[in-house]
Amino acid sequence: MTDDLIAELESQERELELSRFDNADAWRLGSSLVRLATDRELPVAIDIRRGAQQLFHAALAGSVADNDRWIERKVRVVERYGVSSFLVGRRLAAKGQELDAGMGVNPADYAAHGGAFPIRIKDVGVVAVVTVSGLPQAEDHALVVEALRAFRS
Structure with missing residues (x-):
């Protein structure tokens, strides 16, 4: 099961590579996430950032x-490892490891929990991070993936 989940997460990262991403795209993606979460009455915070610049942020009811x-901690994982925070966490769990001082990080600053996903541009790499926080980690991750799939369409 763990290997299947890891393979699925890796596939999502390849599938959701974009050809471009700018500030207007961040607004559209963030607004889409807000609509999805609002329609479902989900108590989440949504964040999109490029490096130190926050491009979008919303804190919904609840x-x-x-x-x-949690967003800050998940974003640091994506920025450090270049893949989703959920994928990092699942890879570590498969090896019986945790993201901790033994890996050179302070767990108070990093969270390998689902919800942060890299915005990757074809032939460029990771240019931004989109994050949801407030649900169980698999659900945070799934909401981001759903929004990215719709955004790509």
């Missing part, structure tokens, strides 16, 4: 300030 802290 979300809390701690969701923003």
Whole structure:
């Protein structure tokens, strides 16, 4: 099961590679996530950032300030490892490992939990990160993937 999930997550990363991504795209993707979450009454925070610049942020009803802290920690994982925070966490779990000081990171600053996904441009690499926080990690991840699939269409 773990190997199947890891393979599925790796496939999603390849599938969801984009040809371009700019500030207007961040607004469209973020707004799409807000609509999905609002329609389902999900208590989430949504964030899209390129490096140090926050391009989009929304805190929906029921979300809390701690969701923003989780976003920061998940984003750091994507920025460091170049893949989704969920994929990093599942790969580590498959090896019986955790993201901790033994790997050179402070777990207070990094969270290998689902919800942060790289915005990858073909022939360029990771240019931004889109993140959802507030649901169980697999659901955070699935919401981002759903929105990215619709965004690509």
